């Protein structure tokens with residue numbers, strides 16, 4: 461068909477010339493590159509387009525990075541974050557225990573079950589200050605973790621994130637609840653598995669009251 465069309469034109473000669481030129485070009489570029497080009501383009505087309513396509517959709521990329529930062533900080537929060545989500549709907553504390561020391565009554569002290577491989581867990585409790593003086597939880601210790609931090613959880617851009625806090629205020633005649641989705645004692649770098657039913661020693665250091673010792677019961681919520 462193409463030939464017919466071409467022939468119908470008077471400029472066959474021109475076409476021949478043009479065609480030959482095209483061929484020469486194609487061959488020139490094809491001959492050498494053909495093997496290489498054929499191979500390269502194909503893989504390239506298969507592999508690169510994907511990555512290329514991904515970065516290209518700039519709008520798509522931003523959304524991705526957004527969640528990424530979350531997981532990143534959650535390298536230390538990822539697991540707990542999941543737990544926070546689960547715990548959000550938890551109405552009843554999973555543990556009924558109570559410890560009294562100084563003006564404090566600490567109840568429902570529990571830790572999230574996790575393996576040493578998981579590396580992360582968290583301790584929750586209700587802290588009641590029966591005294592007339594406000595106090596402040598400055599830090600905590602636990603031999604089940606290499607590092608213990610006080611964390612808060614909050615929503616940022618629809619994503620739940622955790623971050624360290626300098627301390628947790630406990631008002632006079634007041635109560636503070638450390639719970640999934642909120643304030644908690646973060647256990648980072650577990651030194652052993654925390655199996656349901658286990659108890660771990662947790663030492664809380666208050667600004668005024670000093671050290672307060674509690675035992676958290678490990679629970680798998």
Ligand SMILES: [Cu+2]
Pocket residue numbers: 537540582611612622623644646
């Ligand atoms: Cu945390």
